Structure formats: C-alpha cells, structure tokens
Amino acid sequence: MVGLQQTGRKWQIWLGVMAAMVLSACQPSAAGKTANTAAPTGEAKQVLRIGYIGPSETAGGAVGWALHQGTLQTAVQPLGFAEVKEYVFPNGPDLNEALLSNKLDVGIFGDTPALTGEANRGGSTLIGFNSVANEAWLMGRPEIKQLADLHGKNIGVPNGSYMHRYVSGLIEQGLLKDVKLKFLLPRDAQAALSNGDIAAFAAPIQLGPQLQSLNFNTVDLASKHGLQGNSVIVARNAFLSEHPQFFKVFDQVRSAAAKDLRQQPDAYYAYYLKHTQYKEPIIRASFPMESFNAETFPAQGLKLLEGTKQFLLSQKIISKDFAIQDWQIKSE
Numbered sequence: 001m002v003g004l005q006q007t008g009r010k011w012q013i014w015l016g017v018m019a020a021m022v023l024s025a026c027q028p029s030a031a032g033k034t035a036n037t038a039a040p041t042g043e044a045k046q047v048l049r050i051g052y053i054g055p056s057e058t059a060g061g062a063v064g065w066a067l068h069q070g071t072l073q074t075a076v077q078p079l080g081f082a083e084v085k086e087y088v089f090p091n092g093p094d095l096n097e098a099l100l101s102n103k104l105d106v107g108i109f110g111d112t113p114a115l116t117g118e119a120n121r122g123g124s125t126l127i128g129f130n131s132v133a134n135e136a137w138l139m140g141r142p143e144i145k146q147l148a149d150l151h152g153k154n155i156g157v158p159n160g161s162y163m164h165r166y167v168s169g170l171i172e173q174g175l176l177k178d179v180k181l182k183f184l185l186p187r188d189a190q191a192a193l194s195n196g197d198i199a200a201f202a203a204p205i206q207l208g209p210q211l212q213s214l215n216f217n218t219v220d221l222a223s224k225h226g227l228q229g230n231s232v233i234v235a236r237n238a239f240l241s242e243h244p245q246f247f248k249v250f251d252q253v254r255s256a257a258a259k260d261l262r263q264q265p266d267a268y269y270a271y272y273l274k275h276t277q278y279k280e281p282i283i284r285a286s287f288p289m290e291s292f293n294a295e296t297f298p299a300q301g302l303k304l305l306e307g308t309k310q311f312l313l314s315q316k317i318i319s320k321d322f323a324i325q326d327w328q329i330k331s332e
Contacts, residue, residue, distance in 0.1 A: 048081040051095045054088040055187065055206065056229035057275040059108045061130035061231065062258035062292055068271050069260075073255045079243055090185050092119075093160040099124065105239045108251075110134075110162040111230040111305050112312070115138040118327060119309075119318035124238055126327045127247055128254060130231040131291040134303040136166045136222035137208025141193055141289040144217055152178050153199035156192055159183040162229025165308055166222040170314065173225070190214070205286035206278050213282065228302050229308070240329070247329050251296055258294040265289050297328060 020262040021317050033310040050057035058067065066072040073084050087104065092113025099107040100123050106113070109185070118124050144150060155176070157164045182198055189201040193216060200219055203211055211217055222228045233254075240246060261268040272283055293301065305324055312318045 007192060011285070017083060022165065022289075027243060035174060035183050046082045048076055048084040048106070049087065049104045050084065050088045050106045050108065051089055051098055051104040051231045053092060053095060053110065054090060054186055055276070056272070057086075057088070058272070059086055059130065060272050060275075060287065061108075061256045062261065062294075063108060063130050063233070064275075065261045065271065066253050066257035069257070071257065072253050074248070075249050076246070079245060079249065090187075091158055098235060099234070102236065102238070104236075106233065106235045108231060108233050110163045111232045111308050112165045113160045114232050114234055115305070115309050115312060116160065117320055118234075119312070119322060124234040124327075125237055125240055125329050126232060126297075126324070127235050127240075127329050128233040128296050129293055129298060129301045130233055130254075131287070132230050132293050132298055133223070133228040133304060134162065134205050134206065134231060135286075136163045137203045137218060138167070138170075138200055138220040138266075139189075139193070139203050139208060139211040139220040140217040142215075142217065144199050144219055147220055150176060150179055150199055150219070154180050154182050156182050156184040156189055156198040156201040158186055158202070158204070162206065162308070163204055163222075165229065165311060166225075166227040167202045169225060169227045169311060170220070172311070172315070174317065175220075175225075206282060209282040209285040210278055213279075224303075226307065228304060230304055232301075232305070246275075247331065251331075255296070257293045258292045261300065262289050262292055294329075303310070 017157035050059065050063070058064040063072070066084070067084060078085065089098065089109075092109045095109045096113050097106070098104050100117060100121055106127075107124075114124070114126075118177050140149070144215060155167060157167050160250065167181065171179065184192055184198070184201065186204060188205045189203060189207060190211065192198045193201055193211070200209070235246070269280060269283055271286070273280055276283065309324065312320055
C-alpha cells in the first residue's frame with residue numbers, strides 16, 4: 001500500500017514547481033483562438049488574468065458563460081481592465097504556483113490544490129465556486145470489475161487533484177488495499193490503461209464519461225462516498241487589495257451568469273462544445289446543471305470543502321489548520 005506520508009511529500013514537491021506558462025492561452029473575445037504564450041507580467045492593471053485547469057479552451061461554468069457573453073469583460077472595464085484572458089494549466093499545483101507567483105489574478109481549480117496552497121503558503125482568498133460536487137470516475141481495464149480487483153495493482157491519479165483526494169480517501173476507508181499510486185496527467189490515462197501500465201485511473205469530469213464510452217469499466221464513483229470535489233474560485237490577496245471593488249462586480253456577474261445558463265442549458269452546452277473535443281453526451285454527463293450555483297458560497301460546496309480540508313489534515317498533507325470562513329472573502 002502506498003505510504004500516505006510519502007504521497008504527501010510528493011504532493012508538496014509538486015507545489016514547489018514553477019508553473020510553465022507555455023500552454024494554450026485562450027482569449028475569450030475570440031472564441032476558439034489559442035496562442036502559445038506566457039501570461040504577461042506587469043499587466044495586472046490592463047489584463048485580468050484568469051487561470052483554469054484544461055483540457056478545454058475555456059473555464060466553462062458561470063465564469064466561462066459570462067466571458068462568452070461578454071458580460072464579465074464589460075463589467076470590469078470601469079475597474080481598469082482593458083481585456084480578460086484565460087490561461088489553461090494541466091493540473092492544480094501548477095496553477096496554484098502561478099497564482100502565488102503573481103502570474104495570475106484569479107484561479108479556477110479543484111478545492112484540493114487550492115486548500116493545500118492556502119495552508120502551506122497562504123496569499124489567496126476564496127471568492128466563490130465555479131461548480132459544486134464534481135464527480136470523479138475510477139475507470140478500470142476490462143478485467144477490473146470492482147474495487148477488490150485492484151488489490152496489488154497500480155492506480156493512476158493526477159497528482160494534487162480532487163481525484164487524488166478521492167482515491168486516497170478510498171485507501172483511508174480501507175476500500176482499496178495494497179495499491180500503488182502512479183501520478184499521471186489525464187491526457188496520458190487512456191494510453192496507460194490500454195497498455196496495462198495501470199489497472200485503473202481516477203478520472204475527472206469529461207475524461208470519466210469519455211473512458212466509459214470507450215468501454216473501460218466504471219469501478220467506482222466519488223459520489224458513492226461523499227468524496228466529490230468542487231471547482232473553486234480564488235484570487236490573490238494583493239490583487240483584491242489593489243482592486244477593492246473587484247469581488248462585488250465579479251460576483252454579481254458570475255451569479256447572473258449561473259442563473260442564465262441554467263435557464264438555457266442547450267445554449268450553454270452548445271457554447272461549451274465549441275471549446276472542447278469531447279462529444280455532447282460526455283459534456284452533459286460531466287456538467288449537470290445542478291452543479292452550477294448562483295450562490296457565492298453554497299452549503300453543499302462548503303460542506304465538501306470542509307471535508308477535504310479535514311482529510312488533508314488527517315493525512316498530514318497539510319499541517320496548518322484554518323477556518324474556511326476565514327478564507328472566504330468578507331463582503332459588505
């Protein structure tokens with residue numbers, strides 16, 4: 001069985017890696033256009049820089065919908081932002097490092113790396129949720145039918161992600177025994193499963209249903225154990241201090257966008273499908289309408305967030321405890 005302390009050390013090593021901002025960057029005002037460029041430095045007063053986790057060309061959710069409609073760009077112009085740019089990252093730790101290194105202003109990513117970053121280094125504020133209770137799929141090779149079949153085998157997980165937290169939770173609960181975790185990015189999962197390098201992979205939204213469609217077995221789901229993740233929205237403390245009106249403007253736009261997209265799901269899915277290679281059934285399964293919340297801090301999201309924090313503490317992945325309410329932005 002993989003040592004959880006060893007897992008924690010590897011996790012923290014990844015948090016120390018500088019973000020390589022040479023990945024696709026998507027400019028919302030030109031949907032579908034990408035450029036291989038680094039996030040600009042010194043442009044914070046001119047460009048609002050939003051980072052998110054790939055593989056799609058947009059963050060999606062309420063924030064993505066607001067960018068698609070242009071409402072966020074319009075709303076932040078009076079605050080001094082000439083444009084808004086999205087930057088895609090392969091995983092949470094890389095995004096977290098970019099955020100804390102002043103290469104981003106706002107980050108949209110899983111709650112596990114967001115909590116780990118705040119506990120270990122601080123410097124961020126929780127300003128909302130882009131989606132709540134995101135599913136994770138434990139997808140196995142044809143011979144893997146149930147959790148017990150994974151005894152003594154390799155399981156692939158994206159390091160520092162909510163899928164990592166999910167599989168580690170199964171280990172903690174004794175549902176997975178004598179397994180070895182291999183850190184893999186989602187883009188490498190299908191090949192690793194096909195080649196037999198791993199027996200199963202903990203897949204995020206989009207990839208889970210995609211692997212299902214390719215006839216890999218659904219061994220388990222995070223929702224069966226209350227181990228789903230959230231997509232949280234955080235901002236740098238220094239950025240919020242420099243732009244005290246930003247949160248109020250941003251949250252009003254985000255909330256309105258969430259309400260709007262839930263009223264026209266077909267239009268939302270049509271928009272998102274233009275920015276991803278996945279097919280419509282995959283996207284609908286990955287992003288149910290109920291995951292998009294109009295509230296700034298929905299109760300379900302906060303409950304899952306607290307559960308994730310307590311897990312990270314219990315496994316000594318983080319050593320510093322803090323109150324979620326102290327991390328949340330204080331609004332008037």
